[in-house]
Structure formats: C-alpha cells, structure tokens
C-alpha cells in the first residue's frame with residue numbers, strides 16, 4: 001500500500017501532533033491508518049465526520065465512531081463469524097493476512113491467529129494486541145492468544161531468519177530514530193526468549209503482506225472449517241457464556257448501550 005505521508009500526518013492532527021506522540025502511538029496510528037485506508041471504500045461511505053466536529057479519541061475502535069447506519073442486529077447466540085459479518089466487516093487486512101498464512105503453508109493455528117490478530121481494533125485501538133489476546137483467550141489454543149498478544153511488540157524488531165524485516169514504512173513515515181516504548185521493548189525481550197516466540201512472529205510475517213488494495217475480496221466464510229476447529233464457540237453465544245470476557249463481546253454487540 002502506498003501511504004501518502006502528508007495525508008497520514010494530517011489525519012492524526014498535523015506534524016505538531018505527531019511530534020507530541022510517543023513512538024508506540026505513532027506506530028499504532030500508522031497501522032490504524034493503513035487498516036482503515038484498506039477498508040475505507042467498502043465501509044466508511046456512510047460515515048459523517050466534518051472537520052469542525054470534536055475529535056474522537058484515536059485509541060477508540062471503529063465501533064465508537066459516528067455512524068449514519070447504526071448497527072445491524074446480532075443473532076441471540078452470536079458466533080465469531082457473526083461478529084466478522086456484522087461488526088468487524090470488511091476486515092480486509094486480517095482476511096488477507098489469514099489467506100497469506102494459508103498460501104505459505106502455515107498451520108491452522110497460525111491461520112487462526114492471523115485472522116483474529118487485529119479485529120479487536122474495532123473495539124479498542126490502543127494496545128490492540130493485548131486487548132485481542134484477552135478477548136480470544138477463553139476460546140482458542142493458548143498459543144493463538146499468545147501470538148496475538150505479542151505481535152504488537154514484535155512488529156518493531158526484525159528477524160532475518162523468518163524473513164521479517166523492520167517495516168520500511170515506519171522509517172519512511174517516522175524517520176530513522178524510531179524508538180518503541182519501554183514496555184514494548186520489555187515484552188519483545190520476553191517474547192524473544194519464550195518457547196511460543198514463533199506463534200507471534202508468524203503473525204507479524206503474514207501481517208506485512210496484508211495491506212493489498214488490489215487483492216481479490218476474501219470472505220470470512222472461506223475460513224469456516226478452520227474456525228470450527230480452532231475456535232471453541234460457546235453454545236450460549238459470545239457475550240452470554242459467562243466467561244471472563246463476555247462483557248467485552250456484549251460491548252461489541254451493542255456499542256450504543258449507555259451503561
């Protein structure tokens with residue numbers, strides 16, 4: 001994807017705003033910008049936000065942006081596929097990422113991690129890896145949620161053996177002096193020495209190839225079988241299974257609930 005540096009910088013409030021942002025915030029802002037650019041034509045034609053309107057905090061997810069169309073009703077026992085169709089769509093980035101994992105022969109577990117790794121950005125963008133890991137932990141192999149958690153830190157650190165290079169785009173946009181936050185560095189060190197390291201590394205590897213505006217539309221139904229084997233769908237539906245994260249799913253079901 002080509003990122004217009006000026007457009008990106010103005011989208012986050014101008015050069016002064018970028019200068020005031022921490023490095024992790026800058027990288028988050030760029031990833032969200034790219035993810036949104038990819039989805040924009042499909043999704044945001046109905047969204048009204050004039051420049052004179054108050055600014056929405058950038059860490060909040062797309063579900064908390066002004067919308068003219070409201071939210072499509074969810075079934076009473078929603079599955080993760082229902083969430084993809086009605087809350088996360090078009091989700092092109094994660095669908096491309098999961099497809100890339102299939103094309104490169106990754107295990108189903110990695111395909112699942114790639115498919116889920118960024119969808120929590122719809123709920124909360126800041127620290128999305130940590131939010132995502134928590135949201136999915138009760139339903140997936142612990143290696144899947146671990147990979148989702150640590151992909152956020154690993155993005156900033158190259159690994160030649162796996163072919164993961166430091167994203168060129170970070171250097172282009174932010175310059176050579178880019179420095180991740182302290183907690184990101186610590187989490188990277190921890191993850192680097194963990195036996196699950198590759199679970200997160202493979203998410204970042206497939207992440208890089210998933211910002212393609214010209215790729216065919218991939219639909220979540222293509223992953224129905226893999227989801228069936230990798231995601232323990234609760235009988236009561238996500239949000240109603242009394243799990244430690246059920247409330248998070250309910251917030252996604254109805255972002256309009258005032259309390």
Ligand SMILES: [Fe+2]
Pocket residue numbers: 031117118128129151152
């Ligand atoms: Fe991410």
Ligand SMILES: [Fe+2]
Pocket residue numbers: 093117118207
């Ligand atoms: Fe991603």
